[in-house]
Amino acid sequence: MKDHIGIVVNNKKINELYNVISVQIENANLGTPGQFYELKVKYSQRMRIPISIYNITDNVVEFMVKIVGDGTKELTQLKEKDTIMALGPLGNPFTPPQADQNCLILSGGVGYAPFYYFKKHYPKANITWFHGGANRNEVFEADRIFTNDGSIGIKGFVTADLHEYLQNNKVDRILTCGPRIMMKNIANIALPFVKDIECSLEEYMACGIGVCYGCAVKVKTAKGLVYKTVCKDGAIFQGSEVIWDE
Amino acid sequence: MNRLATKLGKINFNNPITVASGTFGLECANFYNINKLGAIVTKTITPEEKIGNPTPRIYETECGLLNSIGLQNPGIDEFLKYHVKEYKNFSAPLLVSFSASTIDEFAEMLIKLEKIDYIKGYEVNVSCPNVENEGLAFGIDAKIVYELTKRLSKLTEKELIIKLSPNVTDIVSIAKAAEEGGASSVALINTLLGMAIDWKTGKSMIKRGVAGYSGTAVKPVALQMVYKVYQALSIPILAMGGIQNYKDCLEFIYAGASMLSIGTAQFCDPCLPIKIINDLHNHFTQNNINISDIKGKVWGID
Numbered sequence: 001m002k003d004h005i006g007i008v009v010n011n012k013k014i015n016e017l018y019n020v021i022s023v024q025i026e027n028a029n030l031g032t033p034g035q036f037y038e039l040k041v042k043y044s045q046r047m048r049i050p051i052s053i054y055n056i057t058d059n060v061v062e063f064m065v066k067i068v069g070d071g072t073k074e075l076t077q078l079k080e081k082d083t084i085m086a087l088g089p090l091g092n093p094f095t096p097p098q099a100d101q102n103c104l105i106l107s108g109g110v111g112y113a114p115f116y117y118f119k120k121h122y123p124k125a126n127i128t129w130f131h132g133g134a135n136r137n138e139v140f141e142a143d144r145i146f147t148n149d150g151s152i153g154i155k156g157f158v159t160a161d162l163h164e165y166l167q168n169n170k171v172d173r174i175l176t177c178g179p180r181i182m183m184k185n186i187a188n189i190a191l192p193f194v195k196d197i198e199c200s201l202e203e204y205m206a207c208g209i210g211v212c213y214g215c216a217v218k219v220k221t222a223k224g225l226v227y228k229t230v231c232k233d234g235a236i237f238q239g240s241e242v243i244w245d246e
Numbered sequence: 247m248n249r250l251a252t253k254l255g256k257i258n259f260n261n262p263i264t265v266a267s268g269t270f271g272l273e274c275a276n277f278y279n280i281n282k283l284g285a286i287v288t289k290t291i292t293p294e295e296k297i298g299n300p301t302p303r304i305y306e307t308e309c310g311l312l313n314s315i316g317l318q319n320p321g322i323d324e325f326l327k328y329h330v331k332e333y334k335n336f337s338a339p340l341l342v343s344f345s346a347s348t349i350d351e352f353a354e355m356l357i358k359l360e361k362i363d364y365i366k367g368y369e370v371n372v373s374c375p376n377v378e379n380e381g382l383a384f385g386i387d388a389k390i391v392y393e394l395t396k397r398l399s400k401l402t403e404k405e406l407i408i409k410l411s412p413n414v415t416d417i418v419s420i421a422k423a424a425e426e427g428g429a430s431s432v433a434l435i436n437t438l439l440g441m442a443i444d445w446k447t448g449k450s451m452i453k454r455g456v457a458g459y460s461g462t463a464v465k466p467v468a469l470q471m472v473y474k475v476y477q478a479l480s481i482p483i484l485a486m487g488g489i490q491n492y493k494d495c496l497e498f499i500y501a502g503a504s505m506l507s508i509g510t511a512q513f514c515d516p517c518l519p520i521k522i523i524n525d526l527h528n529h530f531t532q533n534n535i536n537i538s539d540i541k542g543k544v545w546g547i548d
């Protein structure tokens with residue numbers, strides 16, 4: 001973990017909402033799927049923005065960024081050769097898949113990002129991937145696509161036929177990232193079928209390294225209910241340990 | 247000659263830069279040699295474990311940060327059993343921040359902490375609610391700050407820093423109470439109070455509603471408080487509030503600070519404390535001065 005000076009090598013607009021930003025970062029190949037960087041435009045006085053590793057090739061990290069506010073907008077305006085501060089890689093990776101495991105990925109919106117690299121990093125894994133988004137701007141390549149407005153793929157949430165799917169298919173692990181409400185529903189529907197549900201959570205972050213306790217998430221432990229940090233203890237938590245209604 | 251050398255009431259420090267309680271942890275050792283800090287200040291510890299406040303706890307707002315962490319910490323016994331050792335091998339002086347809700351509890355904590363020889367001093371956080379005083383913060387009542395400091399100062403020979411809250415009508419009277427009670431120095435400021443609301447939905451951005459406000463925006467507020475307290479007191483000041491760079495540090499030194507804590511700005515740059523130490527060193531060398539040459543020497547005020 002280090003605060004690297006990254007160099008933007010490409011910043012590509014995918015649609016009105018999304019960009020993929022490629023940044024050359026020292027030792028970036030060490031990053032693993034599920035980890036993230038805290039990014040900062042060099043002279044900005046804003047705090048950092050946590051963004052997942054979307055892809056890594058030859059120490060160039062790609063970040064998939066959805067514009068939701070000023071900070072993410074600033075990232076999408078970066079030009080080739082601009083420098084950017086990149087603190088990371090932070091957090092823990094998803095557990096590597098085992099050869100005989102059937103993994104089901106369920107992603108929502110920009111929650112797509114970490115799984116692109118997961119799939120690439122583990123080419124031999126048995127992966128089925130469902131992805132959902134609000135509309136056609138929020139969907140990317142996957143085995144099954146859902147949109148809330150029905151503009152492409154199946155109309156409905158990514159959880160629309162999850163119950164039925166789990167009744168008819170052997171799933172050993174679920175990996176999920178997306179809006180909290182989506183992951184909560186997934187945990188509720190899937191826990192009777194699948195114990196191992198790895199959820200990549202989002203919280204507002206300040207330090208990104210586990211010192212400020214800003215990015216807390218309430219979880220069940222042997223000691224009772226405690227707050228863990230998304231940045232250091234997470235961002236990956238088991239669906240069964242998270243107190244979703246906090 | 248070390249131009250950066252400075253002193254609080256009882257300890258000499260190699261340089262005036264330390265870190266604000268709650269914004270630093272040993273994780274920072276990943277980024278720089280923390281022995282280069284003037285001192286290390288821990289996150290506030292309390293008599294019992296605190297799990298902290300519900301989330302969301304933080305929100306970045308105009309020119310600053312709102313936080314409502316709720317003093318999440320493992321409690322003093324756990325701290326003494328497991329965590330304090332982690333600081334043992336660092337040469338930078340260790341200052342432990344602690345807080346409680348009655349004077350007796352504060353005293354009991356200090357007695358326990360006194361057993362650890364490598365703790366060089368204490369930063370007493372009086373910004374939390376006092377159960378003996380209808381839940382109002384200790385730090386808003388000069389009489390209680392006096393009583394508390396008097397009790398604690400009899401229990402230790404080490405540096406005893408009282409950290410003041412800015413959320414008071416007259417910070418000078420509280421600072422004086424700490425001095426009269428026997429504090430060896432004062433620290434200021436803790437966070438102001440603030441709030442943020444999502445204008446689209448009306449929802450509070452922080453679960454607890456009102457939060458602590460820190461960062462760039464609070465600097466002028468902190469600066470005038472340091473200035474006023476320096477005019478009225480003879481014990482040294484550990485100043486903080488919105489420090490971003492060495493120029494901010496110089497302002498605080500002109501206002502009367504002997505030492506400075508970097509807080510929120512570390513969230514923008516984890517290496518900032520070290521950069522500031524280097525920049526201050528260069529500035530002092532280039533201008534052939536040291537801290538005592540400029541401390542409290544603000545001018546142009548009628």
Ligand SMILES: Cc1cc2nc3c(=O)[nH]c(=O)nc-3n(C[C@H](O)[C@H](O)[C@H](O)COP(=O)(O)OP(=O)(O)OC[C@H]3O[C@@H](n4cnc5c(N)ncnc54)[C@H](O)[C@@H]3O)c2cc1C
Binds near residue numbers: 050065068201
């Ligand atoms: C571990 C982690 C990985 C992430 N990975 C990615 C990624 O790969 N790509 C990507 O585009 N985004 C990712 N995010 C989310 C991204 O960090 C936020 O969207 C970004 O910080 C928003 O900043 P802003 O200044 O643009 O928006 P702001 O102006 O701060 O906020 C705009 C809107 O977004 C909401 N919002 C902002 N931050 C968060 C948050 N952390 N959680 C929930 N709601 C929030 C606000 O409530 C507001 O409605 C990730 C977050 C985390 C914690």
Ligand SMILES: Cc1cc2nc3c(=O)[nH]c(=O)nc-3n(C[C@H](O)[C@H](O)[C@H](O)COP(=O)(O)O)c2cc1C
Binds near residue numbers: 206266435
């Ligand atoms: C996330 C966060 C946590 C904090 N926790 C504590 C704490 O535990 N004890 C304390 O005395 N002050 C705490 N503070 C206040 C800081 O130590 C400091 O007084 C204040 O933030 C002003 O300095 P700054 O503007 O440089 O951050 C905290 C501040 C922040 C931002």
Ligand code: FES
Binds near residue numbers: 207208209231
């Ligand atoms: S952001 Fe500070 S602990 Fe996670």
